[in-house]
Amino acid sequence: MNSIPTTMSTGETCSTGSLKGITGSKGYTTMKTPSLNKGLGFTNPEREALGLKGLLPPAILTLEDQVELTMQEFRRKCSALDKYVFLQSLQDVNSTLYYAVLSRHTYECMPFVYTPVVGEACQKFSQIYRHTPQGLYLSIEDRGKLRSILDNWPVEDVRAIVFTDGERILGLGDQGIDGMGIPVGKLALYTACAGVDPSHCLPVTLDVGTNNQAKLDDPFYIGLKRKRMSGADYDAFVAEFIEAAVDKYGESVMLQFEDFGNSNAFRLLHHWQEKVCCFNDDIQGTAAVALAGILGSTALTGTDVGDHRFLFLGAGEAGAGIAELIAYAIHVETGKSVEECRKQIFMLDSKGLVCKSRLHELQHHKLNFAHEAEHVPDLLSAVKTLKPTALIGVSTLPKSFNRAVIEEMSTNNKRPVIFALSNPTSKAECTPEEAYRWSNGAAVFASGSPFEPVLFEGKTYVPGQGNNAYIFPGVGLAAVACGATRITDLDMYIAAKALAETVPKDRLDAACVYPHLRDIREVSLKVAVAVAANKYATGQVSVMPEPADLEGHIRSVMYEPSY
Structure with a gap:
């Protein structure tokens, strides 16, 4: 399956400057909507009902067939970055197939969705940027308007937000707006590793400028070309975003701080962790997975x-x-x-x-x-x-x-x-x-x-x-499943302990202190059950009453890609 170029929506100006006058074909629109598109997976009755006849060749492929074909092409890609771009392009075209690929082949694909390849992807994000929105870019030039800008995101029921200001991307330093690869990758793992419904996830980058001179000098850099904002104005901008998110999506929306610089990360976490449902994955998620080891x-x-x-x-x-x-x-x-x-x-x-x-x-x-x-x-x-x-x-x-x-x-x-x-x-x-x-x-x-x-x-x-994928997806799944209103150090300790208890004997015999990533969805479920049980025990939930079968409830809300 080849990467598909950016598509043109109804009434959009074409490359010659004239309007193409695409007039609302239901089938065409369906195929250009990543969450609705099935490609050759549409059945004959669906093709009739949706006006897809003639837009597709006659063959019908199951989702599993499409996964297999996609993996064959994925494996033919020569470079790690090519594999990253291929997967991101697939997400832009057929999101169900994308998540099916990640869910069925998590161990093979994870390095090309997140570490280590996401580091190179962030360094080159402006060069590989595609025009299909994968999240929200909120600029300091939008101060005072963030709540209304959230309304531009097409999904109302958002339950998990990963957001960064791009200052400390992995061990690579300040990447500015190009750090968007991190929230996108983290939320893909929420779905692949823990079954969090991707429609409930929102990646966000707060563009407060960058102190990376190479980015500022790059004519193709897609962010603000100014030095980083700091001090009271910076804090007010972050606060405006967090308060807008809670106002829009409710007190149980989970907010994950990601790759903030040392000068801000601890301070922001300490300020907000008793006020909203939030955690910092670099501080707390890393801590929990290390403690589990x-x-x-x-x-x-x-x-x-x-x-x-x-x-x-x-x-x-x-x-x-x-x-x-x-x-x-x-x-x-x-x-x-x-x-x-x-x-x-x-x-x-x-x-x-x-x-x-x-x-x-x-x-x-x-x-x-x-x-x-x-x-x-x-x-x-x-x-x-x-x-x-x-x-x-x-x-x-x-x-x-x-x-x-x-x-x-x-x-x-x-x-x-x-x-x-x-x-x-x-x-x-x-x-x-x-x-x-x-x-x-x-x-x-x-x-x-x-x-x-x-x-x-x-x-x-x-x-x-x-x-960290052993921890943050399970914590996120727990928060979504029980409507958590806070995430605490006790939750992180409980998550670490639950993870440690999933390591099988054959892994320990090979001197390995973590379970196999092939088992990540079941591991995430165990982590989620332990954390959710603590949330109910401490009363920090909004989904009531507590389910009699907590594991069954959490398993029932886990997203499974299917047509």
Whole structure:
């Protein structure tokens, strides 16, 4: 199935400047509407009723036939970006087929919908932009009008919004409006991984300018060509959007912050999390999936989360988010205060160990992990001094987990936990092969991006991918199914625990602490059931009464692509 070029709607000016006068063929309009189009999947009675005769060749293909043909063409694409563009073009033409492809072939397609390829797609988004709307672009030039602009979106029943300002896209920095690839990709995974109805999903980019000079100098950049707005005006713009969304879609609309810069991410989350149904996936989703890996590793290391000593390389929003949720988990499981639990967690930033002697220079999100400890300047010194049991990389510094570091971790621990979580693949702190080889096969390894299995000394090791897709789709499904009005740290802990409990024995035998992505829909269901149960227990729901069969209720609302 070839990518189909942008189509012309009724009365649109053609390339010659004259009006084509397309006069409302019901069949033609149906085929040009992605949510209605079935291509060769229309039956003969449908072709008669919809005025499709003559617009299609006579053959009829089932949805499964179309999925197979689509995958054949997908596999013929030469580059990763070509595969990304092909899938996005398919979404623009036949959304049912697009989601059927993603749902049936999630494991194969996910890298080309989200990480790692979405990083390149965002870098080149202005060049590959197509004219079919995939979401809303809200510009600071639209201040004061955001509520009315939401009315331009054709679907009234929106329940899940992923929105970004494009400032911190993966490990690639400020991509401005080109960061729209992230909300689009995340919401595609909501549907593919958890069955959230795509018609209920809305991607949004807040265009507040960009400080990426290459974007500003690019004549084809599709966003505002101005430096980023900041300060009170920025906060007011974000607030206008959030308040407009809640006014339009109701208090249970779920708002997912995505790829906001460190200077804004924590502050915005803390300001809004008690006011609306929201979470920040980079802070909380990443934290939950990392915590799930730690909880799952107990089966291999024999060490409970409360008995670990953690060292983080990287102290940005991802690192601080993981650290805070780990401290919260230790608190829940041991009864110790969160403040006491934080003392088991250490962090390194670009200036070395975060500690009390540096309080005067630390950003606010690092202060809770500034302990009474001797300052050391580098990772190896910190590993030798602190003797951590778990090393977590969220630094975007490739190869920073070098041989000396991993050998030192292995000297101190029978089964060292090594999580190299930075995305995309090029930013990983080490590869699984390096972790296994330098630890003599002892490492319990996980990464942020996918890696192939590793054969080491006759044993096959399967590196777990700490992919947020294990968490955020299930949390979103729970929020949609029960009409959640808030999302809390307890929800994220419960989601992590539910995920850890889905890891089968054969994966653990291969030293993998995450389930297979092929099982992601059932995993998401288990996560959703656990989170929704907590929402009902805490009264933070709008769908009442609580279903007698909660799992059955959630399964019943899961979208399944079909004609």
